[in-house]
Amino acid sequence: MKLTLEARAGSLQPYLLLVPALSILVGFLLFPLIWNIYISMHNVSLTTILGEWKYVGFKNFSNLLSDPDFHMSLQVSLLFVGGSVALQFFVGMVLAVVLNQQIWGSNAFRALFIIPWTVSAVITGFSFKFIFSDSFGVLNYGLEQMGLNPVAWLSDPGVVVWTLVIANMWHGTPFTVIFLTAGLFSISPVVYEAARIDGATKIKSFFYITLPLLKPFIIINLILITMWSVNFFDLILVMTNGGPLFASTTSSLYMYRQAFEFGLLSKGAAAGFLLIGMNLVLAYSYIRLFRRKERTVETRQM
Known part of the structure; x- marks a missing residue:
């Protein structure tokens, strides 16, 4: 009987050790999420925050989905996130492959x-605001010195999003380089040597060895940089503050403005909840996409 009790206590020990971590997880993640949902279903603003909170159900969500400015922010976010993720992944992959070669100075x-x-x-x-400034920017100064017309990098609605994409690419690409380089280090050189003996070129080795073996790293990297780009806020606020004419107002910046500039805390909370949903959908889509490709390859091999 004593042995049975000790065995049960031993089986519970791993779960008991998880209690502190789970408590922190609930305190810092689950509770704010529930609180955010609660605020989004009540009428709360900076002027009524100390008063009575009237329950309004899903009215804040319906107002949000019918707001043209929110629709505009989704379009801006789509361009910003799509451009940022594509450039960060492509440039990061190229740099990671180059730095993985045994060349002089690669470690530095x-x-x-x-x-x-x-x-x-x-x-x-x-x-980057100093570099891309329309009036005193370094880039426009260089264009003028070459006899070219300056570009309204931050004041042209058709250009400003791509300017932000370039700035975000510079800021975020190093993570992709580091992450994919770690994945490349995990691939044994013996695999490449065997492929070389079989007559495989470097291009074929990249597509048939490197990419398949890097797939777990690629999935995680794409999920992370996509979520970070969706939630990216501070760089955009500093460079453009969402302008001109809301042309660079992403969904995260829209949420901030609704909550803290306009004082509509409930509407900002509703926008924040939708952003969480967007992140989950994008992460799930990446995983499903890669699993579908893997099943297609397995089916062809059979």
């Missing part, structure tokens, strides 16, 4: 590539 370059990622997004925003 890996260390240097970390710097942009460690710099605060606010500092990055101010730096």
Whole structure:
């Protein structure tokens, strides 16, 4: 009987050790989420926050979905996130493959590539605002010196989003480089040597060896940089503050404005909840996409 009790206590020990971590997880993640949902279903603003909170159900969500400015922010977010993820992944993959080669100075370059990622997004925003400024920007000054017309990088509604994409690419690409480089290090050189003996070229080795073996790293990297781009806020606030004419107001910046500039805390909470849903849908879509490709390859092999 005593042995049975000790065995039961031993089986419960791993779960008991998880209690502190789960408590922190509930306190910092689950509780704010529930509180956010609660606020979004009541009429709360900065002027009525100390008063009575009237229950309105899903009215804030319906008002949000019928707001043209919110629709505009979704379009801006789609361009910003799509451009940022595509450029960060492509440039990061190229740099990771190049730095993985045994060339002189590759270790030093890996260390240097970390710097942009460690710099605060606010500092990055101010730096790129100085570079892309319409009136005193370094880039336009260089264009004028070459006899070219200056570009309204931050004041042209058709250009400003892509300017932000470039700034975000510079800030976020080092993470992709580091992450994919770690994945490349995990691939044994013996695999490449065997492929080389069989007559495989470097291009074939990349597509048939490197990419398949990097798939777990690629999935995680795409999920992370997509979520970070969806929620990206501070660099955009510093560089454009959502302008001109809301042309660079992403969904995250829209949420901030509704809650803290206009004082509509309930509407901002509803926008925040929808952003969480967008992140979950995008993460699930990536996983399903890669699983579907994997099943297709297995079916062809059979």
